[in-house]
Amino acid sequence: MYTTILTSLENNILTITINRPDKLNALNKAVFTELNAVLDDVYFNSAIKSVIITGSGSKAFVAGADIAEFVGLSVEQGVALAQAGQDTFFRIENCPKPIVACVNGFALGGGCELAMSCHFRIASDTAKFGQPEVNLGLLPGYGGTQRLTHLIGKGRAIELLISGALIDANTALSYGLVNYVVPQEELLAKATNILQVINTKAPIAVAACITAANAALDEQRDGFALEIEAFGSCFATDDMKEGTSAFLEKRKAVFSGK
Incomplete structure (x- = not known):
């Protein structure tokens, strides 16, 4: 059904896997289109009570946006691109059903923004987070400046935003960016255990x-x-x-x- 994501529904928990491993699961137009389509199902399918979002492979959750799609864009096209990304991530943030990010590797740029739009985050001990857009002459456009500031505080957020530096999973935990850090092989099980409890609530x-x-x-x-x-x-x-x-x-x- 989808070409850039995989979906699996088990015990009322839908797992969405961004599946572009050759591109480290980078976000492109096709990913956003398919993510919006599966979000329609999340919102309206009563069989889905909660959601996990993760990335395929062991290297990356989502390593960023697909920069090849940025080349040659006008100001107006750049604004439209950011608006579309923000609209999708607002749908995740405002979803009435819990959506948890299982960050299994690099969560950079748009990938960090995707993770932050989820209701909370669980990281593998190999995960790394960052907003390195300044290295491209850009700033985050999908809500990263706002959510990072809310989650870790203004001082730490500005330092990461303007340095483009990456932080490891344990630093992300100490900053409050993630709720838990677990070994890679325990990542999905940890999220599933939490969501199974939540799924018993009203x-x-x-x-x-x-x-x-x-x-x-x-x-x-x-x-x-x-x-x-x-x-x-x-x-x-x-x-x-x-x-x-x-x-x-x-x-x-x-x-x-x-």
């Missing part, structure tokens, strides 16, 4: 948590007000009734997503 409440947390970093939204509204809305759900009943009856809740 889907409407999970989605509301994601929306409210995203609002904390959006100056155009009142996160506190959004939280109040979402909290109140949950009282109309079957899941809230089931969750509170199960708690009082000392049994495990079985949520329907309604």
